[in-house]
Amino acid sequence: MVTLNNIVKTYNKGEIKAVNNVSFTVKEGELFGLIGPDGAGKTSIFRILTTLLLPDSGNASVNGWDVMRDYKSIRSHVGYMPGKFSLYQDLSVEENLNFFASVFNTTVRENYDLIKDIYVQIEPFRNRRAGKLSGGMKQKLALCCALIHRPKVLFLDEPTTGVDAVSRKEFWEMLKRLKQQGITILVSTPYMDEASLCERIALIQNGRIMSVDTPSTIIQGFPEALFAVKTNHMSRLLHDLRSNALVKSCYSFGEFHHITFAEDPGIAKDELVRWLQEQGHQQVELRPITPTIEDCFIELMTSHA
Amino acid sequence: MKFSIFHIQFFIFVRKEFHHVFRDRKTLLMLFGLPIVQILLFGFALTNEVKNSRIVVCDYAKDEASARIIHKLDAGNNFRIERSLMSHNQIEEAFKEGKIKMAVIFPDGFRNDLLHLNQAQVQIIADASDPNTASTLTNYASSIILDYQQQLIQSTALPYRITPELRMLYNPELKGATNFVPGVMSLVLMLVCVMMTSVSIVREKENGTMEVLLVSPLNPFLVIISKAIPYLFLSVINLTVILLLSVYLLDMPVNGSIVLLFAESILFIITALSLGLLISNVAQSQQSAMLASVMGMMIPTMLFTGFMFPIENMPVPLQVISHVVPARWYYTIVKSIMIKGLGFESIQKETFILIGMTCVLLLVSFKKFKTRLA
């Protein structure tokens, strides 16, 4: 449905390589996530796919239409939600929706079934100016406006950034239901925990794709055994772990630190526990865990560098 | 079928634009308030310098007396005196074309009358649509003549009397309004059309809605044109308000056809909108759009239209620049219609210049219009 082949995009006369030889495909009806921090190249890729930017080299297509030659077809058949809230702040919810419907030569009534579940949540505010909605409501409205013409592909560029965790969860629920309607959805996000909500993901950093696959396959591909460590003094623990030759990598992950071992973990872990206790740590907990996408991202980042 | 969809979309866009304009209360206030304030402020108008006005002297007398007076007029070196024998019609024509600011006419037998009748007349006609200049010039001429009269009296002890017959053309009561109301009209229409249009388009780019609109089947040019419509509408209303104020409050004359005035005004509005369009194409932010509008348009309009500072006073290179400022031509058109009561034939040149400018601006805008972000 969506294909990118060796896309390169630079800014400032080649000084900034925003997209560096990116290739991947998205299947029809997939919920695909482009995961990476700010500056990784996500927005540039989205803009190339929605024909707003021309790549320096490489080719890409959406639904068989080439992004350079057939841009008019693409523009008529996709839904696009760019990064920040880009609807009309001084028009009401209803006015915004009606406006975008007519932009796509349709009416709200025609495709109401598609947006109904989402719209009912903001319907009580339909006369309120869009600028006066809360962050979560704005996202819902923007989503409705992007869907109103029943697009084949939906491009959502960081739709959950700046929105609180509860609204974020609701948003993903809505996306899952939309997927069932057969719409191909590409979402970009810097939040690693959202990656597991997608069918397939591409991890992107500094303009390069580090990995493209289903979340579970990526997690299975984590090269080493991962362990979680906890003691009564976490900041000192971090210090100590990093100074110990047994430990290969160590990153804080909230309540636990995640570590990998430089040698065979079977033996090393017991040795480490003993050593920590010697260092004065108490309530030492060490156990193997399944990596998260964030663990994989960090591993890929550091091994690439 | 395609035709009517286009129309519907256009209408929907224009309606949205009207929403935007009317919901932005503060800007709306400024747009309507500004001309009113300007009119009232300028009501106590400005003094201008009057140097280098062109005066024609028609010496039918060709005698010693007239020669003396003309010599004195010339000696001042302040004005450009042209001596030529023109008929009454030719003089009228010269005034209409704005070629001269004052005419001093010595009738046949000037000196004779002085000597034999002890009184003679000199006709002084001035273009009073700029009342300040007219006053200054006529005062100057009158004082020179009176001075000569004094000399005569002193040297011969005869009660000579030379009476300058003053005629203030077009504006006999020397109303200041006639000068600046057309200027305010040019300024306000330029302001509304150029700045507001370009800012509105760039705002769309800035807040990201332009991106969303581009990724749609919409013809992007539709977006731009529909933004101009509310400002066209607003400008006509503004124009009406200014005219009503000036006619009823400031006694401004409307000697020519109102229909022609509105028609030419709408042409000028379209010229200004095209300029706004062009600016919006190149400006990346609302700030730069505003800056470009102010620097590229407002200031030249104020300086080069001719209502604050007479163009003739300026050094030649600046006069050349003034030809490129659309408001200059509109100003001339308005004055010709409102104050001089002239018809279309007299303003053909200016009209065609404006039409030409509009076409060039629109052409360049079309070419520069980007259908992608970069």
Place this chain on the structure above:
Amino acid sequence: MKEAVIQTEKLTKRFGDFIATNEITFEVYAGEIFGFLGANGAGKTTAMKMLCGLSAPSSGSATIAGFDIYRQTEEIKRNIGYMSQKFSLYEDLTVLENIRFFGGIYGLSDRRLKEKSALLIDTLGMKNEVKKLVGSLPLGWKQKLAFSVAILHDPKIVFLDEPTGGVDPVTRRQFWDLIYAAADSGITIFVTTHYMDEAEYCNRISMMVDGVIKALDTPANLKKQFAAASMDEVFFELARGAVRNE
């Protein structure tokens, strides 16, 4: 008894009929890493603005670093540092110029400024970047630099408003290393974040819902209280019942 660097008593901010912050009462102790959490619209930003001396409360009282929130806002501003995601440094000045500029604003003497900036550059490993424009640096470096500049004058408290938004996971953790180092040196950290794992790094956390502080405790205690396995779940439990979701 630890010294309380922030003390509020029924601090309230009203905008017309709307009560953004409703009689919040809490204390923050010296050297603490205090997490100030809450959903958007819960009243966090309003509260922070008051604590920084940027907005006057409608009622209630508070002292920040020992200074009164109504009468001594200038002293407050002089004794705190502030950093947010939206504003950090001047993009069109170099690293060194930014450091000098803010050092000057904070009133550091030339000698002290020289010492501190050398230390800062060394700690961040930015020796090769001092003459580069901040705008050309990657986001992560900007954030780290911004934080270091915010504590250049060794303030008592530093307020961090979502400092790690959008940053890659490795840099995020490096940022928290800097926060730990600052806390160790005695600076109190008052931080808001959307990342729930970062909540775990804090000594204590408060959660605002609908303008009120609904919970305030250590992460471990909160998890016990709500029978939750992670801070994520604690957040959901509390934020779910929020009315102020408009």
